[in-house]
Amino acid sequence: MSAAPTSRCNRMARRIAGIDVGGTFTDLVMQEADGTIRIAKVPTTAANQAGGVLAAIEAAGTTPAALDLIVHGTTATTNAVLERKLAKVGLITTAGFRDVLELGRRTRPRAYGMTGSFEPLIPREWRREVAERMDARGHVLTPLDEAAVEREVRALLAEGCEALVIHFLHAYANPAHETRAGEIARAIWPNDYVTLGHSLLSEFREYERGTTASVNAAVQPVLDRYIRHLQDRLAEAGHARDLLVMNGNGGTVPARAVAREAAKTVMSGPASGVMAAAATLVQSGVRNAITCDMGGTSTDVALIAGGVPEVSAELSIAYGLPIHLPMVDVRTVGAGGGSIAWIDRGGMLRVGPESAGSTPGPICYGRGGVRPTVTDANLLLGRLDPDGLLATGRRVAVEEVREAFAREIGDPLGMTPEQAAEAVIRLANVLMAGAIRMVSLSRGHDPRDFALFAFGGAGPLHAVALAREIGIPEVFVPFRPGLTNALGCLVADLRQDVVNTLNRGLDDIAEAEIAEVLAAQEARGRSSVAAGGAEVERIEVQRVAEMQFRGQTHLIRVPLDTAAPTRGQIQAAFEEAYYARFQVRLPEIRAVLVNLTTSVVGRRRAFDLRALAAGDSGEARLGTRRLYADGAWHEATIWRREALREDARIPGPAVLQQADATIILEPGSEAVVDALGNLRVRA
């Protein structure tokens, strides 16, 4: 799919493209020098994502040479970790502790079931120990055995390791040994792929810090090769400029610097969607929203409070693989369009957790799926247009789906296939609503105070029903729900986060020390962001203290207003933040300042979303279609989303179709188009 110029906005004078590579599609949103917007959606080229990127540029009717800037979101590192197609990594660590990465924190994959497995990213034979030891205060107990470092580094090279991690106990308190071992290693190592545990994350907890470092090392060569290859391909086509690459913190970094902290790209895909949502919401005057990106196997949920996406430094990409870097807090709920409907041995209707995924996929994809899924239910009930299905294989008749619902669900439960399909959708919504409530409540928010921002392919299909189930009054669907991640690239700023651990009682820490740490963090962040050059319009600095009451282990993020806060100010801000989240005050217990974090944000010129939203002048109303809701068939009006004008009001039941998504307005709901082209639905 590609599109002709769609709007004009004359204030900007450069051509910028946001290009996001997803699992199935590579999406592009581009702003022309005259403000015109172009979009494109092409299949992702899995083996080498660069092919899809170039194809997207071509599909948008332009050339790499004509672009002034490309902002790129890639799943190269995500896929590498999930599929374990990683570089061979060696580890140098403290004597007695080489198994930390394999032992983890005493867990199992699920609360019930004594099975499951875990393989560390660095197998035991490439984890080598050297004599050295710091205590928790950073005092040297055993000096570094430098000869052993050199010997083991050479041994790992001889074993064929391509990347190296140096990870010592308490290096966050005193990095001297890691730094020295790094010097020795770098003098020998044939490439730049040497990760020091503390330099990526200067935070206590040896398993999480070490795992974060090993993820970094394992994806570094993968990302480096991919970015170099992409840059080369772009250069051949006349685009010799540096890319900006999305990170999981919702910011970007210049391509030449991205591989050094490659782990930050691992969860960047979901983050860019949330950044686009935040930008869209803020420009629309909505401050609180839950974002819901429903895909085939899972649904990504995030919270935006006060216009700012919530951030967490305690996320995991998979079982046993925590990445403790500040990232947009996106939680994954295990339900999506591919979730399979079934009847259990007790005769109860169930939806999920098993998913048909993309292979074989739902029945209606025609790739061999035979078990009914949520997507199939949508098709059967007229909620999805059989002619508009993306990525289908064999053509599947609706009747075939209907038979499957009769056979698998309807007949055993004494329901018509339509009733069965509606039950499946309802139950899927109930389960997803429960999961979204838990995500929201666990962050201390009542979901009913939020709007539901629906995007991705299937999000808008369920959003109105889902909002009703949760008790959310308003649903928000952006103008291009299927291109949200690419839009996130276009609107993202440059960003560098720096974290240091103090982990002492607040009243034990001198105010001068706090100011000193924050100043050093800011200097490091600024030098990194400065590499963005002319892209940066202005620099903002955000400071956060991560705190807890003595004896607790979870952390509360406390924003700090100044570069030299007093202890009194920090204490007061902590108490407020704690109260806001837990509604408890604990004046008798000591506060502990665990981490200080500085985020330096290089703001790029704001992107005016009105440019994106301008529709076309075609006929909006396409006719009607039968749609099953609330136990009966309705005659729903069908609309072409792109042709709807500002202030247009569409009452449900209705189906709004657009190239990248389908939106269902349930009977009784009503949608209004706002000035930015967003649909605001009263659920």
Add this chain to the structure above:
Amino acid sequence: MDALTLAVIQAGLQQVCNEMDLAFSRSAFSPVIAEADDRSDGIYAAEDGALIAQGEGGLPVFVGAMQHSAGHLIRLIGEGAVAAPEPGDIYIVNDPYLGGTHLMDVRFARPFFVDGALFCWLQNTGHWPDTGGMVPGGFSAHATEVEQEGLRLPPVKLFKRGEMDREILSIIQSNIRVAEQRIGDIKAQAAALLVGERRLNEMVARYGAATLREAIALIRDRAAERMRAEIRRMPEATWHAEAFVDSDGVVNEPLRIALAVTRQGDTLTFDFTGSSKPCAGPMNSVWATTYSAVCLGVKHIFPDVPINAGTFAPLNIIRPEGTFLDARYPRPVSGCAAEVSQRIAEAVFLCLAQALPDEVTAAPAGTSGNFALGGTDPARGAGYVMYQITGGGYGGNAKEDGLTNGCSTIGISKTAPVEVMEQYYPILFTRFALREASGGAGAHRGGFGVHYEVELLRGEARASFVMDHGRFGPPGVLGGGDGAPNAVRIHRDGATTIPLHLSKDQGIALAPGDRVEVMTPGGGGYGNPFARDPALVARDVRRGYYTRDQARTLWGVAIAADGTVDDAATEALRQGRAA
């Protein structure tokens, strides 16, 4: 009732419980609840306390126990021994013999009324950090009667019509340690029940009490049918297994759990006849905990079954009267929840591995690995009590090798990092390592335990242990070898000693420079070791999990000088033994 309404109400009841779990953990102060999730919340029937729904995030050990507590409360109210419920009341109880576990697990129960009539009970359990007794934290290895273990509360109304009874509170507070912090946990525990009441009221408003009541009965029937269908997949037979607790901490003899599981028709009968008599020390179990441990073992085998009374209805668990698995007042019971329950679950695994060999694992490490160190840190001038818990290897299974350093069978909490322990306490870890060769041999071997050593840096301290599987390692199944047993060594003044009871001891005096070394159990192996892929054996040798000699003797695999499999020599070693 239509299938959709039924499924939606089931999901709704589950959601109410999950939100209670969340509210409890989020606002509790005690790390045992807030971080380790040592708590559970549920909904129980008005007439008999039968489990209607329980939170998915609750600690597994409570899976079947709490309905016993609700049942006793209802019985005592019926007998007039306990005051009748009124709206806004909350009963508190921790009596182990009235449907409990150990004294530290404190239950709150709140009646839920619809139109003035009792509809059901909301109940939760939270592990309090202390309820008095001879040692802080309640885990005395030497107690011989329950009074030494702490304050025992019969069901009394801590809240009357929404108001907390300050007199009862002051009795509790003057009998427990760090009492001032408990008020935060009490409020959290009560608030969680209020969250449940609010959400349940929404469900009543949406569906009506009659529909809800009908759905609850149907959900229970469906769950029972579901479990019966699982049972019907087993052959009709009786399977036997035994499991041993090292000792009771007082008398140094093993305690035997003898279990016979019989499938007959749609019923699975659990018979503990032949198990040891009640013991002198705290390794007794009470009936509710024994019952719950069986349910927990079954739920681990069929993780997908719902947690309600119907699921457990087809399980005929014969009350093991006269054994240490059904201890009566005043037997000490502090070890029942953390250790004995895991041995019971192990016996369940070992029996059902014979019934469903493709679905059940060999025995997991099955101990909470509790090592406590108490003393005064001269550098801070303050006392401390440190708890180091560690996992162990899980059993191999039909699909794969067992997990390494898995959590206890009955728990879900993580351990604290070495870097955190060293920040808080005057100790230094000299190693924290995978325990080599601890996984039992098998076609799929057991996972590995942990081998750590801790040195005391400053001041005097006393060490205590409540662990298990020190005498015998976790058994393998279907020809698999046993995992390595738990081991504790104390290094003092150049001499090494082993605790008399191997895995349990209390008050061992330590001076600076003394070291405690712990090796936790590996998991049992699954299937004939000689059927294991030789390439995997070679990999395990390359990784240092096992030696070349072990590869030869345990697996019949010869490893060549370059580390690869010597095929010819391996074939000779395995001659006819790989079937």
